[in-house]
Amino acid sequence: MSAATSPSERRVSARIGAISESATLAVDAKAKALKAAGRPVIGFGAGEPDFPTPGYIVEAAAEACRNPKYHRYTPAGGLPELKAAIAEKTLRDSGYEVDASQILVTNGGKQAIYEAFAAILDPGDEVILPAPYWTTYPESIRLAGGVPVEVVADETTGYRVSVEQLEAARTERTKVVLFVSPSNPTGAVYSEADAKAIGEWAVEHGLWVLTDEIYEHLVYGTAKFTSLPAIVPELRDKCIVVNGVAKTYAMTGWRVGWLIGPKDVVKAATNLQSHATSNVSNVAQVAALAAVSGNLDAVAEMRTAFDRRRQTIVRMLNEIDGVLCPEPEGAFYAYPSVKELLGKEIRGKRPATAVELAALILDEAEVAVVPGEAFGTPGYLRLSYALGDDDLVEGISRLQKLLGEAKA
Incomplete structure (x- = not known):
C-alpha cells in the first residue's frame, strides 16, 4: 500500500x-x-x-410550532399518533393491515431506505436491483454493506423486469429484491398479475423484498397501484414498505417518510435512528399527521x-x-x-x-x-x-x- x-x-x-x-x-x-x-x-x-403544500397541512404545522409539547424530544421512532395514522392510511390506500409497532417514521424516504437495508444486510449480501433505478438505491445498498446486482429493462418492455430476469440474477448470496411501482425514473407501473408473480417468486426462494410505494397515488389511465404485501400475504414477514408524504402531498422539503416491516426489523432500524438522528422534527411530523389523516382531494x-x-x-x-x-x-x-x-x-x-x-x-x-x-x-x-x-x-x-x- x-x-x-x-x-x-x-x-x-x-x-x-x-x-x-x-x-x-x-x-x-x-x-x-x-x-x-x-x-x-x-x-x-x-x-x-x-x-x-396544501393549506390545511401548513396550518397544522403552524399550530404545532405554538404548542410547547412539540418543543422537546419525542420518541425516536415517531409520534405515536402519527404512527397510528400511518397504519390507518396504509389500510385505506393499500389494503394492507399493519400495527403501529411495525412503523418507523424517518427523515424522508431516503433515510427509510438506508435504514431498511442497514437493518437486514450483512457484508456481501446481494440485492437484486432493477434498472433504470433511482440514484439513491445502489448507494444505500453499498453503504449498508450490500452488493447491488443490476437487472436491466428497457423501453421494449415498458421498463419492467420479468421473473425470468430476476431468477437469472439470483445467486446463493441474494438476500433482497427491490420492487418499485410506480417507478422513478421511468414511470413504469406493474400490473397486479406481474407484481404478484414477483412477490410469489420472492416467497418461493425465501427472499426479502423492499418495496418503495412513494408514488402510490400518482397513477394514470387504466394503470392501478398494487401493494405487494397486500396481494401476497405470505411475503409480509420478509417485506419492508417505504413511503412518505413528499410526492403525494407536495411536501418534499418537510422530510417525513416511514418504513413498515416486521417488528424485529423495525426495532433494529429504530435503534439505529435513535443514534443517528433521533426523532424527526415534531412540527414536520404534525404536518404529516394532517396529511395522511385528511382526504385526498x-x-x-x-x-x-x-x-x-x-x-x-x-x-x-x-x-x-x-x-x-x-x-x-x-x-x-x-x-x-x-x-x-x-x-x-x-x-x-x-x-x-x-x-x-x-x-x-x-x-x-x-x-x-x-x-x-x-x-x-x-x-x-x-x-x-x-x-x-x-x-x-x-x-x-x-x-x-x-x-x-x-x-x-
Whole structure:
C-alpha cells in the first residue's frame, strides 16, 4: 500500500468516499444557480411537485410550532399518533393491515431506505436491483454493506423486469429484491398479475423484498397501484414498505417518510435512528399527521395536472426525430431513449453519451435534464414533468428546436 492510500493518509474514508453525489439534486442545483445568475434555464431535473403544500397541512404545522409539547424530544421512532395514522392510511390506500409497532417514521424516504437495508444486510449480501433505478438505491445498498446486482429493462418492455430476469440474477448470496411501482425514473407501473408473480417468486426462494410505494397515488389511465404485501400475504414477514408524504402531498422539503416491516426489523432500524438522528422534527411530523389523516382531494387535483402534463411531454418528445418516449403510467417522469441521437452532429458537437448530450442541451437550449447514466442505463434522459405547464411546453419546444438540428 502506498503512503498516499494508507489509512493514516486517507482524509475521507473509503466507504464514504465511494458514494457519488445525487445526480438529480446536482442537476437541479446547477439549474437553479444558472437561473439565479440571470439565465432563463428551465429545469426538468428534480422530482419535486411545483404545487405548494396544501393549506390545511401548513396550518397544522403552524399550530404545532405554538404548542410547547412539540418543543422537546419525542420518541425516536415517531409520534405515536402519527404512527397510528400511518397504519390507518396504509389500510385505506393499500389494503394492507399493519400495527403501529411495525412503523418507523424517518427523515424522508431516503433515510427509510438506508435504514431498511442497514437493518437486514450483512457484508456481501446481494440485492437484486432493477434498472433504470433511482440514484439513491445502489448507494444505500453499498453503504449498508450490500452488493447491488443490476437487472436491466428497457423501453421494449415498458421498463419492467420479468421473473425470468430476476431468477437469472439470483445467486446463493441474494438476500433482497427491490420492487418499485410506480417507478422513478421511468414511470413504469406493474400490473397486479406481474407484481404478484414477483412477490410469489420472492416467497418461493425465501427472499426479502423492499418495496418503495412513494408514488402510490400518482397513477394514470387504466394503470392501478398494487401493494405487494397486500396481494401476497405470505411475503409480509420478509417485506419492508417505504413511503412518505413528499410526492403525494407536495411536501418534499418537510422530510417525513416511514418504513413498515416486521417488528424485529423495525426495532433494529429504530435503534439505529435513535443514534443517528433521533426523532424527526415534531412540527414536520404534525404536518404529516394532517396529511395522511385528511382526504385526498388536493392529491386528486395535482394528479389531474400531472396527467395533463404527462400527455403533453410524451407527445412533444416523440415528435423529435431520434427520440423514443414510452408513455409513463405513474409518478411524474418521462424517460425517453436518445440512443439514435448519440454521435450525430448538433451545433458543431457530436455527443457520444447521454451525459454529453445533457451538457449540450443545458449549454445550448438552457434546459436541464438528467442523463440516464445516473439511473444505470446509458442512452436515456430523465425529465420530470412536475413543473408548470407553460415552462414544460417552452422547455420541450427548445429541445425540439435544438435536437431537430441533429445530422449524421
